[in-house]
Amino acid sequence: MSQTQDITVTINGETIHATVPVRQNLADFLRNGQGLTGTHVGCEHGVCGACTLLMDDQTVRSCLTLAVQADGASITTIEGLGARPDTKALKAAFTNRNALQCGYCTPGMLASALEYIESGAPADRTAIREHLSGNYCRCTGYQSIVDAVCETIEGRQS
């Protein structure tokens, strides 16, 4: 029987109380405990970036974060990203540019892209590639993803 702990965590703006096994990672807690299956689990050791989400407005690997470590934190998953001002334009740019195919990497990719865009950084392709370097995409070859992020930043400035 796993040891458990009570946590209070804000998920996509809603504060909830839950009892979690201490060994459970944040991705599994969100997917299995909260039904938020938009957070995708890829490698489960922090390499692929599929499970990336925002914790207190910073990207983290939810497979390398325990649910108990999220106690007191504010979590934004793909289901809650729509509430952020740049998301609509970024999603539209992903569609325009065919920046996804199978969609498995997309929730994590959008979280990392939004962190870059929200920081006010420029539409610099090298810097965008560096910022997205921890998110693997096996469909697009990244070109279209970088295009979409650039398009969003340029639209933001105009």
Add this chain to the structure above:
Amino acid sequence: MKAQDFRYERPSTMDEALAILADTDQEAQPLAGGQSLMPMMNFRLAAPDVLVDLGGVPELSGICEDNGEIVIGAMTRYRDLMASEMVARDVPLLAAALPHIAHPAIRNRGTLGGSLALSDPAAESPAVLLALGGSVDLRSASGQRSVAADEFFFGLYETARQPEELITAVRLPKAAPGHRFGFYEITRRHGDYAMIGVAVAQAPDWRIAFFSVAGTPLRATDAEAVLNADASDIDAAVAALASLEIDGDRHGDPAMKRHLAGVALRRAIGGMS
């Protein structure tokens, strides 16, 4: 791919954390940023009885100056080191290495102290500490000590830190005018662990620390001696890498890695500022 069960402790002070570590009946493992420990636990390469989450101990974080040294709290995250003007100005070698450490989401969580406690042979931070000749502050429930970089790294994932000790801070000498530093690593993909890398300091004596060459970062003392005698004789410094005891690994045999070490050293020196 799921961690084995453990007892979770989240102390709010260093003394509480040290008291848990002092109880040696159970294997207690400090959790810093978790960017290496959590994968190891998911793979069950690590299965501690007690996980001591240091995330709630504010006294372990922060950057300050103390007597000519920049003192970095062990739980200071890479993200905060990259944003620090003091680090950029006073520890430019660390600043040069930081962008090479993994990826933004990892740097948001990963800590300097955690990296040194693990001492992955392919990690950047241990080599930076060694090239700068810094030191590591350690503390246990029964006392505290400071260990020089040259005495900190014992072997593969082995350091001077004892199981009941915490790394509390890392001390790096402040750069003075005229000091120069260089950093270069060769990776297959940006953010991956390096095939080989080197951190170089001329402050004013040369110190050269390679990583991803053996179980620990290694100082190239013969190459340092060459450059201390004649800083322009880079060919001789590269030739002096013949004495470096380089292990082969999945990236290549020792001869190939020695060649790459020479390439990295030339490029690091070429980029010094």
